[in-house]
Amino acid sequence: MTDKEDTCSPTGVLEDFFRSSDSETSSSKEPHMDNDAHKNPKSASRWLGFVQLFRTRSKKPLDTVSSSSILKLSRRFGSLREIIAPKFGLDSDLYHTNSPWKNFSLYELQAATNYFSHENLIGKGGYAEVYRGSLPNGRLVAIKKLTKGTSDEMAADFLSEIGIMGHVNHPNTAKLIGYGVEGGMHLVLELSPQGSLASLLYGSKEKLKWGIRYKIALGAARGLLYLHEGCQRRIIHRDIKAANILLTEDFEPQICDFGLAKWLPEQWTHLTVAKFEGTFGYLAPEYLLHGIVEEKTDVFAFGVLLLELVTGRRALDYSQQSLVLWAKPLLKKNDVRELADPSLGDDFDSRQLNLMLLAASLCIQRTSIRRPSMNQVVELLHGEFSCLKYMKKSRMPFYRKAFKEELVNAEAKPQARLD
Ligand SMILES: Nc1ncnc2c1ncn2[C@@H]1O[C@H](COP(=O)(O)OP(=O)(O)OP(=O)(O)O)[C@@H](O)[C@H]1O
Numbered sequence: 001m002t003d004k005e006d007t008c009s010p011t012g013v014l015e016d017f018f019r020s021s022d023s024e025t026s027s028s029k030e031p032h033m034d035n036d037a038h039k040n041p042k043s044a045s046r047w048l049g050f051v052q053l054f055r056t057r058s059k060k061p062l063d064t065v066s067s068s069s070i071l072k073l074s075r076r077f078g079s080l081r082e083i084i085a086p087k088f089g090l091d092s093d094l095y096h097t098n099s100p101w102k103n104f105s106l107y108e109l110q111a112a113t114n115y116f117s118h119e120n121l122i123g124k125g126g127y128a129e130v131y132r133g134s135l136p137n138g139r140l141v142a143i144k145k146l147t148k149g150t151s152d153e154m155a156a157d158f159l160s161e162i163g164i165m166g167h168v169n170h171p172n173t174a175k176l177i178g179y180g181v182e183g184g185m186h187l188v189l190e191l192s193p194q195g196s197l198a199s200l201l202y203g204s205k206e207k208l209k210w211g212i213r214y215k216i217a218l219g220a221a222r223g224l225l226y227l228h229e230g231c232q233r234r235i236i237h238r239d240i241k242a243a244n245i246l247l248t249e250d251f252e253p254q255i256c257d258f259g260l261a262k263w264l265p266e267q268w269t270h271l272t273v274a275k276f277e278g279t280f281g282y283l284a285p286e287y288l289l290h291g292i293v294e295e296k297t298d299v300f301a302f303g304v305l306l307l308e309l310v311t312g313r314r315a316l317d318y319s320q321q322s323l324v325l326w327a328k329p330l331l332k333k334n335d336v337r338e339l340a341d342p343s344l345g346d347d348f349d350s351r352q353l354n355l356m357l358l359a360a361s362l363c364i365q366r367t368s369i370r371r372p373s374m375n376q377v378v379e380l381l382h383g384e385f386s387c388l389k390y391m392k393k394s395r396m397p398f399y400r401k402a403f404k405e406e407l408v409n410a411e412a413k414p415q416a417r418l419d
Pocket of ligand 1: 123130192193
């Protein structure tokens with residue numbers, strides 16, 4: 001299937017959902033449904049109108065999609081939270097807990113960031129600038145201001161991030177606080193005080209300690225497992241990388257940047273996208289060659305992330321050398337000495353490091369069906385070998401040696417699970 005109908009982007013799914021919701025409401029055959037759209041049938045078509053207008057406007061050049069026109073739309077159709085959150089109706093926690101998405105005025109955003117001053121610029125991605133901010137109540141926030149891309153890309157990014165971040169709720173995913181549409185499109189997120197994993201791995205003099213690297217690997221794996229299996233819809237992130245792993249004060253990782261994320265309908269095996277997006281160095285072969293998107297494309301990228309954590313090397317270095325290509329022969333030989341980040345010295349837990357290398361080797365396999373699911377990755381990182389049969393197929397003699405005892409025990413268990 002292709003994404004022509006766009007039923008896999010949050011925007012597309014929202015439209016689809018509201019369209020069907022509109023007809024359900026008008027037929028009024030389902031009195032038991034109790035979300036707000038049914039109490040207020042107008043809200044669904046209002047939001048549909050919002051999305052349509054947003055899209056129509058966003059086809060014009062960027063300067064004509066002025067934030068004031070978006071602001072007008074937002075005023076006309078109501079606050080995003082009031083419309084989206086009840087309409088999503090998918091995550092009851094989100095709806096019932098007080099996680100309001102505040103609609104920030106430009107003045108409030110300027111006041112929080114000292115007029116988006118350079119000193120407050122804490123990150124720059126391909127599409128956005130991110131500023132540290134402080135709200136009047138003292139709460140620290142990160143304000144992501146969309147700056148680049150065509151107007152279509154900006155609108156898609158904005159809606160995708162709002163749609164997905166408002167829907168996910170897990171300790172290992174970034175938290176949305178609000179948004180602002182005056183003077184540009186802004187997302188207001190909880191601040192991750194330690195910045196991104198990329199900034200710590202590559203931009204800091206102080207080397208990341210082993211225990212923290214392992215903690216990040218486990219937490220990021222849990223976050224990704226949640227996106228794949230723990231939400232009401234399967235979410236494929238599509239841009240897992242060190243720059244998109246934020247760290248809380250105590251180095252708990254949080255997956256961020258849902259601008260490219262897709263929802264995958266339950267019955268679909270995969271989605272084929274025509275437009276190439278993502279980050280070189282993390283792209284699975286089937287995505288590069290055929291545009292295939294599914295959980296295993298994220299698993300591949302996660303394998304690269306594990307290699308970055310172990311080796312301290314970038315997914316693509318300055319000479320464009322691929323970490324995967326560099327690491328593969330060393331992984332085959334289980335050359336731990338060569339693979340481990342030299343800055344760690346002997347200061348690492350070799351069992352944990354071997355587990356991370358084993359998981360990485362499985363994740364970066366060329367053939368997607370050979371890669372483990374994120375559930376299996378989490379198990380492996382914990383040192384559980386219940387997916388032993390799967391590993392046996394992967395012909396990994398050196399790891400079989402490294403984990404001989406565990407493998408013998410796991411083999412004795414009849415309930416070993418397969419992918
Ligand atoms: N909540 C946050 N707290 C602290 N820093 C953040 C936060 N959100 C983003 N950043 C910083 O800003 C950088 C860019 O953010 P983000 O990846 O969301 O932007 P982007 O333009 O969408 O990136 P990409 O090029 O990957 O699409 C991050 O790598 C991180 O360093």
